[in-house]
Amino acid sequence: MLFTNIGLIDEHFTYHKNCYVGTKDRKIAYIGTEKPSENFGSEYDGTGKLLMPGLFNAHSHSAMTLMRGYAENMVLSDWLNKKIFPFEAKLDSNAIYNGTLLAAAEMLRFGIVSTTDMYFDIDATSRAVQESGIKMNFSLGMTCFSPDGIQAHPLFRKFSQALSQFKNEDGDRFRLDASLHAEYTTTPRFVEEMAAFAKENRLNMHVHLSETKLEHEQCKERRQGRSPARYFLDAGVFDVPTTAAHCIWLDEEDYDIFKEKNVTAVCCPVSNLKLASGFSKPKKMLDMGINVALGTDGVASNNNLNFWEEIKLFAILYKAVSADPTAITPLQALSAATQAGAAAQGRPDCGAIKVGNCADLIVLDLENQPHLHPCHQMLNNLVFSTVGTEVCLTMVDGQVLYRDGIYTTIDIDQVRHDTDAAIRNILKEL
Numbered sequence: 001m002l003f004t005n006i007g008l009i010d011e012h013f014t015y016h017k018n019c020y021v022g023t024k025d026r027k028i029a030y031i032g033t034e035k036p037s038e039n040f041g042s043e044y045d046g047t048g049k050l051l052m053p054g055l056f057n058a059h060s061h062s063a064m065t066l067m068r069g070y071a072e073n074m075v076l077s078d079w080l081n082k083k084i085f086p087f088e089a090k091l092d093s094n095a096i097y098n099g100t101l102l103a104a105a106e107m108l109r110f111g112i113v114s115t116t117d118m119y120f121d122i123d124a125t126s127r128a129v130q131e132s133g134i135k136m137n138f139s140l141g142m143t144c145f146s147p148d149g150i151q152a153h154p155l156f157r158k159f160s161q162a163l164s165q166f167k168n169e170d171g172d173r174f175r176l177d178a179s180l181h182a183e184y185t186t187t188p189r190f191v192e193e194m195a196a197f198a199k200e201n202r203l204n205m206h207v208h209l210s211e212t213k214l215e216h217e218q219c220k221e222r223r224q225g226r227s228p229a230r231y232f233l234d235a236g237v238f239d240v241p242t243t244a245a246h247c248i249w250l251d252e253e254d255y256d257i258f259k260e261k262n263v264t265a266v267c268c269p270v271s272n273l274k275l276a277s278g279f280s281k282p283k284k285m286l287d288m289g290i291n292v293a294l295g296t297d298g299v300a301s302n303n304n305l306n307f308w309e310e311i312k313l314f315a316i317l318y319k320a321v322s323a324d325p326t327a328i329t330p331l332q333a334l335s336a337a338t339q340a341g342a343a344a345q346g347r348p349d350c351g352a353i354k355v356g357n358c359a360d361l362i363v364l365d366l367e368n369q370p371h372l373h374p375c376h377q378m379l380n381n382l383v384f385s386t387v388g389t390e391v392c393l394t395m396v397d398g399q400v401l402y403r404d405g406i407y408t409t410i411d412i413d414q415v416r417h418d419t420d421a422a423i424r425n426i427l428k429e430l
């Protein structure tokens, strides 16, 4: 496809007018201000539109779309134990497949091209990902309260079998990461064995870390005064590239650990606000050179997958929290939403518009949008004024998956019908 006469956000987040961008097969093959002589197939008139890199969601639980608005205004323990866990116990493969497809549709609609997901059904999730065309680093949210090691864990056995099927090679849209749900849901033996397995198999790691104050303080009581970050470090978890969700209650030393071990910290501002978990310190992390990405978390605690809400909140919330209106620039917010997430997923050829990179692109319609006029500075409008519905095209690996309300790979009416049926069945049993 050749995008013609279109605005462009380049790899340095500089805005250019009237550009031409050509994609060939899965890649970006041309960027320039002149129309290329090479034929890139169909042309897309970019007049009044902006081409920018697709968004990378660094922490999600996709199939939780099924629990959108199901339980609200509860304290975390009641919310989990009385509503979420009983509902999840009734989920079958069909429900997870449809819930994941619904999430993929919603993400593509708002310009998310890839997500780092944690849930508990590889087959159903991979099927939804392969069919929809979105990218995903998937991990099983493994918990273990028994003295057994990983080999005795039924989910781990499924995971190690699936590793022979999904090779995690460059260019694979669906990849498997190792995972530990969290420090408080696993045993030291399980943590150490999973860390060793990830290292041996060169897998990325996905964990929840210091999301609540209680979790952080109880960890110190249980683990000889060590924080979750220190405890994971000692167990070898951070010897592989790790994505740590939330990172709110970090101790001073934890920031140094993140920097030294190149751990990605994922900020989930909407989820953290809604569950009253607290506030992370992305300015401090960014100043130290820590990779900071953004995540939606699950829809049950969000309640949508509109990443533009995360971007705006990321840019404004931590100004208030740090009493510093200069904290978090629009460039830092957009970088966290794109390049940082792609780096965390181990996809170095994604997250920026650059020749040779994957053609993971989104188009925003800037015309006839009163809330985007005037435009003194494009990045300011993108971060502070955009609401998400401006996304009119989403392309992953050179394939258009969403355009002007139409999904090319997802039968959205069928998905809505099938998710409703799955939910009816679950509610009947609860």
Ligand SMILES: [Zn+2]
Binding pocket: 059, 060, 061, 208, 245, 297, 298
């Ligand atoms: Zn989570």
